Amino acid sequence: MAKNQLSERDYLQSYNIHNYDVPLTSVDITIFTVLDNALNVLLVKRAQHPALGKWALPGGFIDLKKDRTLEHTAQRKLKEKTGVRTSYLEQVASFGSKQRDPRGWSVTVAYFALIDAAEIQLTHDERSEEVAWVPVKKVLNSTKLAFDHNAILERCYERLQGKVQYTSLPVNLLPEEFTLSELQSTFEIILDSTIEKKSFRRRILDADILQETGNMRTGSNRPAKLYRVQNQGENFMFSRNIEGPR
Amino acid sequence: MAKNQLSERDYLQSYNIHNYDVPLTSVDITIFTVLDNALNVLLVKRAQHPALGKWALPGGFIDLKKDRTLEHTAQRKLKEKTGVRTSYLEQVASFGSKQRDPRGWSVTVAYFALIDAAEIQLTHDERSEEVAWVPVKKVLNSTKLAFDHNAILERCYERLQGKVQYTSLPVNLLPEEFTLSELQSTFEIILDSTIEKKSFRRRILDADILQETGNMRTGSNRPAKLYRVQNQGENFMFSRNIEGPR
DNA sequence: ATCAAATAGTGGCACTGAGACACTAAGCTG
DNA sequence: CAGCTTAGTGTCTCAGTGCCACTATTTGAT
Missing domain, CATH: 1.10.10.10 (Winged helix-like DNA-binding domain superfamily/Winged helix DNA-binding domain)
Structure with a gap:
């Protein structure tokens, strides 16, 4: 093949991601805290399409300029909502399918974070999304979150419970x-x-x-x-x- | 904002992923088997840029048409190399950074699979990549794989060892x-x-x-x-x- | 002062599952 | 039949945990 005779430099020069069909890729975080003797999770009310008006886990797209790693993206999101920088942060799993986002094939990398609620105040952010702590039990029992965020929350919760065992x-x-x-x-x-x-x-x-x-x-x-x-x-x-x- | 007055339908209509900077997203699999009293891993010799000629974990991009989920992509890759359909397959972690691929910001979702080597024969696939079983120890000690595949292999190996405990x-x-x-x-x-x-x-x-x-x-x-x-x-x-x- | 209520913290026994290792069982080969 | 090899068991010990009753230290009411 001709392609294989190119040098790597020439190949990279000619490479343009916009020529390919790629999925949307984002990062979502499940931020846990304990409040009133219950495990709570931070939710934001979406201020933009799609799923406008629905409650969702905080998250968003990778900033190709600013973010150097996935974890950095997660940390940025955490900071935007809570102002917290240092916190326990762990990658849980990635969720990807043709269906999960109406914009098309999408992948999200889910993290969970643990923070002490006492130390922070929620940040009503620039896009004026509502932000709230909600008991995990309540969400799992009666809230239909945006996208597949119920499933993501469940997995993060399972992981947390699992790790707490040991x-x-x-x-x-x-x-x-x-x-x-x-x-x-x-x-x-x-x-x-x-x-x-x-x-x-x-x-x-x-x-x-x-x-x-x-x-x-x-x-x-x-x-x-x-x-x-x-x-x-x-x-x-x-x-x-x-x-x-x- | 005007955007918020659009209906979701109109928003989706006007949405075009090619207008955004998105990372490359792929799936890689660490396929383990036991051969000659040693844990082996399946490697392929890259027949294309980048990292042409280097050994790598099998993997590749998500096929937005054919693949319905990430796991499906992983299964497809597994099948392409080994012919095996049923096998233990588990998602391990995602690796994403600006650096890991010379083509730019990229994310890969890593899976590991366990198969019985006796039941299969390796498939020299259409792009005529070399495929081989290599002892994990040997790879970790002395092989510089493409991209960050050494790190991925290590994580998959750790996960395997961890889970085998219980x-x-x-x-x-x-x-x-x-x-x-x-x-x-x-x-x-x-x-x-x-x-x-x-x-x-x-x-x-x-x-x-x-x-x-x-x-x-x-x-x-x-x-x-x-x-x-x-x-x-x-x-x-x-x-x-x-x-x-x- | 004294006592009750409440939470912090300890003593100590029983049980269970794992480590250790010597033992028995059942095939093969010469 | 003896001796080798691998399969499979009996049984003692020990550590970590469940359990639960007990002691310790404070506040606040009487």
């Missing part, structure tokens, strides 16, 4: 200092089940994830030790699944 | 009937470590994944019971990690 991910939903009870409660909210106190404490403490800050949380009863994450934030493994008492 | 995935690398020793050996090859025989058998058997076929594998010593997968193939969970003896 990692300390939930620390990312709390402020820097927290008590073991607060942490346990966060685990319970995500797993939607109770955890036996002693087992939980043993596991967390034995895993050497946390370090005492020396401070105490005081309230209307016995004060509790405050902890912070040990090894610069990253998640850490346990040896077994967590199960609640029968 | 699922019965390796059954997908074996023929329909197999002995427990063969299965154990497959686990060991993937994990690159030995597993204690009794523990392995207890776990697999207690997990209720397998069913005896009634047949025996005979050889130059005591015959072994043959098993097949119980519940139509899907993987199944164990309760703990597998660890080799010290």
Whole structure:
């Protein structure tokens, strides 16, 4: 073939993506937080076609100029909605099909993020989209999101629940200092089940994830030790699944 | 904005993807098999620019006409190289950046597949690419694959090793009937470590994944019971990690 | 002061599943 | 029949967890 006799340079010179049929490619983020003892997710009300007026996960197209990597795109989206820069961010899966977007074949790369709601205020962004925290349960039970965002949310939720079985991910939903009870409660909210106190404490403490800050949380009863994450934030493994008492 | 006063129909009518800067989007597959007591991966020698002449994971662009979903694209690629239709196929992650492809911003969705090498013969395909099984270890140690395919392979390998800790995935690398020793050996090859025989058998058997076929594998010593997968193939969970003896 | 309520945190036993490893079982070969 | 090889088992130990009752420390009401 003639093509193969071209040098790579000449080939690249003559290459023009606009000559090909390519899918739309975007990034969507499921941003979780804990609010009022429930796991919430950040939704935006679409201010543009398609699916105008519907609630959706925040997301959008890759900016070929500004974004260097997919993760960068995700971080940019996160920042636009929440103002948060540092946060736990993990790629979950990509969803692509001919059907999922009325504009045609499209692919979206889904991420999930964990943030401490207390630290941020939602950003009504320039396109004046509404932004809101909504309980995950409520969304899954009764909200029809734009595109296939229900399916994406479900997958992110599954992933979160799955990882919480054997990692300390939930620390990312709390402020820097927290008590073991607060942490346990966060685990319970995500797993939607109770955890036996002693087992939980043993596991967390034995895993050497946390370090005492020396401070105490005081309230209307016995004060509790405050902890912070040990090894610069990253998640850490346990040896077994967590199960609640029968 | 005027745009918001359009009906969705009019908006879609006027929408043309060629007016936007979009990334290239493709699908790549890491096809694993066990050959000569080693985990092998299928590589193709690129017959086209870019990276002409380099070894790469099989993959390619989404066919917007023929492919209905990403998974369909992956299956098509798998079929083109191996002729295999049914096989374990799992999406691993997407890799996207400005740098990874010299043609510009590109995203690839990586899958991995497990097949029984005995059942297939490699297809020297129409573009006359060379196709070969190569030991994973060898590739990771000493082969510079095209694009970021080394990183993709590593991630797929990690995912495989990870899942083998708590699922019965390796059954997908074996023929329909197999002995427990063969299965154990497959686990060991993937994990690159030995597993204690009794523990392995207890776990697999207690997990209720397998069913005896009634047949025996005979050889130059005591015959072994043959098993097949119980519940139509899907993987199944164990309760703990597998660890080799010290 | 004292006591109750509430949450923090611990002691300690039972159970389960995995590691270890020696043992038995059943075929083949010479 | 002895000896090799691989299949498959018996059983002890040990670690991590479930369970649940117990102690500890605070606030606030009486």
